[in-house]
Amino acid sequence: MKLITAIVKPFKLDDVKDALKAAGVQGITVSEVRGFGRQGGHSETYRGAEYKIDFVPKVRLELVVDDSSVDAVVAAIKASANTGKIGDGKIWVASVDRLVRIRTGEEGPDAI
């Protein structure tokens, strides 16, 4: 089992969700986050004074998948979140030691 975490542009969330559903993913967890990467932040001007906004809004998706689906899921996110412009985000994959479905107590790949 792998945990796939992706940081994407907020307006791309719907496209990514549709692509993941099409790839057979059963569920994802989404959070609104802020951060900076090579894109850096942006500046805003109020009454002629410039304010640097270092942390820009992004969306973080998290999902646990079976080892066999990792490549397809990563490919789906990569294709659907891509705009070709700086700030498109990142995807990373990490191993998961244990997974439990709370309602039934199922464990491992059965709980995905």
Next chain:
Amino acid sequence: MESGNIAWVLISSALVLFMTPGLAFFYGGMDRNRNVLNMLMMNFYCVLIIPILWVAVGYSLSQTPFDNDFIGGFDSFFLKDITVAGDGMSLAVVAFLGMFAAITPALISGAVADRMKFSAWAIFVPVWSLLVYVPVFKWVYGGWLADRGSIDFAGGTAIHVNAGIAALAAVMVLGKRKSAPTPPHSMPLVMIGTGILWFGWFGFNAGSALAANGAAAQAFMNTFLAAAAAGLAWILIEWLRDGHPTNLGAASGIVSGLVAITPAAGYVSGASPIFIGLIAGVICCYAVRLKHKFGYDDALDVVGVHFVGGLVGSLLIGFFANPSFFDGAFMEGIFYGGGAKLLLEQAIANGAAIVWSFVLTYGIMVALKKTIGVRVSEESEAGGLDLAEHGETAYHGAQ
């Protein structure tokens, strides 16, 4: 006719009262999210304490005829001798003027944002109102400045210049905020506040005719036009200079136009309010940057908008005043063949208000600083005044 007049003054009174929450939202939206409730409370406190103070002593000391040109008398303390005989107009006027008394110290709150102790503000407001607002109001409306020939239709000198220069004195004693200024936490709140202010300002200016007459209608039209012209001027400058027309620029321009037309509202006509608005919008748009140059921490630009806007509007009366249009007993401005006499009197009136307000406000703030202190602790300032001073937060989990 009397019933029409009193109806308009009563409606205008309610409109002016509504300006204080409008001002609270205008300032509150610009403030940071951990201090917004403190900002609202500083404003709402003014409509809690001032009505009582006004009826107790303020009205009498600023209005009742007394044998001098500097301060009123004691005869109307607690509305003594104010009756509803006749059309009840005298009572309606006490209420109307009380609304002005309430919003004037509230204007100062934007300058001291993010670091003033609420207990110090609670004392500052009534003391400032009695020692600064009341005498200046008397001088301008029935005192020595009025006798000399200066005019102030709805409170450019008595309210905006007065409170604006007081804001400068207050922040000079208070000192700068510990952390760097932040962008407005809620621009929609600023825009709601601006809309309420503009709406209420029709009562402020047109109501100051104290009658439902032609001067009220012209003041109404002037309030409409000057705000629009100033807002337009401000966003055009931003567009050319900074690349974007901003909501805060539109809001700031509207308020600066409203401030500038306040003293002139019942004295100018035709295209004059448009010129006054344009001039005020341009000057205030640059004046709000002076604090960066001179290093005083006027958090939400009370000096740049209210002091500068009020002064510009008051001095422009010296050019645009048109007594023949109003059949009025005031001097002509330079553009109407009056020469520089009115302009000189406007300058003297504002100079007197500036000196009195600055010196007394500085003194009040120093006295508060040496007794109960004027600043919250560094810990409270960092953690937010909402929680530290009021035990509540606007947005749960706000930073």
